[in-house]
Amino acid sequence: MTSIALDEQTERRLDKLRAAVRRRTGQPISRAELLERLVEDAYGSRDEVVAMFRTSQAYVADEDSGTVHRPERKLVPGGAEQPDE
Template sequence: MATAVKVDEDAKSRLEELQAEIRLRTGESVTQQELLSRLIDEAYDSRKEVIDSFRSSTLPLSEAEKEAMRQGRISSGVETDEDDIDDVLY
């Protein structure tokens, strides 16, 4: 059972380009459905990387990001202990 999937023009164009390159380099014609199925299978095998590619930020922080965080810190001149933290949080 086939289901329609909408893709933007750029993605469609790149899919067609990849399809043509496969035909040119291998002499084999593949349908876009076969090509998408193969790409999904390969992405599924490396799904951690695919999932991570959708994260808005990555960890660990780069040295530049760490330095930017350090520069943004200021001292209020007030020493804070665990009881103070507990009072604020709870």
Template sequence: MATAVKMDEETKSQLEELQAEIKLKTGTKVTQQELLARLVESAVESRTAFVDSFRDGTATLSDGELAAFNEGQISSGVETTEDDIDDILYG
């Protein structure tokens, strides 16, 4: 049983572009129903990331962004203990 799904024009256009790109790059013609089913399947496989994409606030960093951030860190050569941090924070 098929059910109609309402979407705005921009989303419909993006779906059609994706459908055309799949046809162009793979030679396989897919229906929008097949495309939506595959998109939902993909979202279910990475459920946590998909659910997190609806959270308010800052987005989580991708693995590449996180790696780039960590590469930018340098050691000052000074070891900081918990007591040092407590002294700085609480005097």
């Protein structure tokens, strides 16, 4: 297994997604399993993922910190947003 470094915000979001899965399904999920499923889903929508990198708004760099982030947007069109906080 390969390790990847995640920033604090991404780690918090990943943990919130894990908690939402656990709450809604009653089943625990590991970070690795969640990431595998997210990648599998993105791979199925890879044209949309590639398109995010082609647009000028796909990723934005913060001029002060140099941090690069993606503006809030759903990968899957038409999906209902439900806060899990």
